[in-house]
Amino acid sequence: MTSVAIDTLWYTRCPVPSASGIAISHGTIVVEYAPDGIAVRPITEAVHSDREAHFSHAMPALFREGGNVPALAAKASGGRTVLLGLTFVPEFQAIAVLPDSPFRELAELAGRRLILPDHGEGRVDFFRAMSLRGYHNAFAQSGLSLSGCETIAVPRPKAVMGDKSLDSYAWEVEALQAGRGDAISVKGALGADLVLSGAVRPIWTVDTAGPREPQINNGTPRTITVSAELAEERPDLVVRYLKTLFRAAEWGRRHPRDVVSIVSGETGATPAGVEHAYGAQVAANLRPSLAPALLDHLEDQKRFLLSHGFIERDFALGSWIAPEFLDRALDE
Structure with missing residues (x-):
């Protein structure tokens, strides 16, 4: 199979604790694809109308890590996205x-x-x-x-x-x-x-130290998604993105104080606010996963959004998940 030529990858993330935030702060995502001549750009550099893709995911080569409400809504409305992984960072x-x-x-x-x-x-x-x-x-x-x-x-x-x-x-x-x-x-x-x-x-x-069910909300769990077009045409690029997130999450685990500083810059909150909101968990739970418990929490959130009219159409989470990307990233 001949790889489809890609010259630009786009990324977006919510201002929250995330492996994406660390990788972007360090520039490692840009470095990962530079030898291939592929530019990696934030959605904030796109034309104004395309920035809405943070919420709709309507871009053909876009990675997103952030709140599950826009991600679930985009999928429910027919958006062509793939769920790559989840994180659960207990928060205030x-x-x-x-x-x-x-x-x-x-x-x-x-x-x-x-x-x-x-x-x-x-x-x-x-x-x-x-x-x-x-x-x-x-x-x-x-x-x-x-x-x-x-x-x-x-x-x-x-x-x-x-x-x-x-x-x-x-x-x-x-x-x-x-x-x-x-x-x-x-x-x-x-x-x-x-x-x-x-x-x-x-x-x-x-x-935040208790059962996770009462904690389920937009950010718990957070979703990592990618445009279906990119997953289909260049799965190799998707796997490399996840490998970058794994490396960033491991760095974060070893440098919790630096993660507080990064999250403070991402959110616009004070370091004290970050520590109060996330405690030691801020650097301990950034590794992407598709663990059954996390998928159960996402299913719970989907049911909540359906029951209150935030999304109008149900869908099977199994049809959204592509675990092979996470598996390949871990194997490599």
């Missing part, structure tokens, strides 16, 4: 109120107003999905029901690749301060920074 998740709020326990929010971000029509609203999943996880783990609560839609702009300011919780906090709702759902390093700053006070936090 909390239900928070204003510092002077009378609420001290989650049970006191029964029947109250819960703020949900809403960017309107168009692409899947992963911020809304994250917040709703956070509420469901918290209430279910506490033996409570959301049925009597009112969800308050708070408009916020859509995320734009390369603009970290749009990843903050500013709109949700402003709605809290204006008295439009009683609580917000936050997560990750930016959520941790918000709590550490004293702007909000958590009344429930997920147990």
Whole structure:
């Protein structure tokens, strides 16, 4: 079989702990393909309309590592992608109120107003999905029901690749301060920074050392995907990408302090926020895997998104997974 000529590979990743973030920070992805005359470029250098592929995956030679909501939505809407691997980095998740709020326990929010971000029509609203999943996880783990609560839609702009300011919780906090709702759902390093700053006070936090089921959300597990066209035409390039991620994950395991610095730069959060959000786990769980437990967690998330209308069409995870790429990368 003759290899199809490829002159440019594209990559995109969410601002979260990832092997991709390490490899990109070190430039090893670029170095991997340079001898072949293949350029490796971030999606932020693409024309503006193509940057939307971070969410739709509508580019023919694109690697993506990031939240599972856009990845699942792209697949459900007919996007031609392949799932290469998953990671599960336990992360800070909390239900928070204003510092002077009378609420001290989650049970006191029964029947109250819960703020949900809403960017309107168009692409899947992963911020809304994250917040709703956070509420469901918290209430279910506490033996409570959301049925009597009112969800308050708070408009916020859509995320734009390369603009970290749009990843903050500013709109949700402003709605809290204006008295439009009683609580917000936050997560990750930016959520941790918000709590550490004293702007909000958590009344429930997920147990990152406990069972993983209550932790399932957009980033747990995270997905590593590639355009189906590239997987079909140049599987060798896909295997090499995964090998680069394995090497980056191993480097991260041996240099946890450096990983905190890289993630801080990726997220726009403080190093303290990164450490509070991920702890020692930030550098310990970046190795791609297709372990059955991780696939079960992804299936759980898919069912949640279906049941709440974030994706409209179901599909079998088995039809999405291509384990041969991970197997070859490990063998080599």
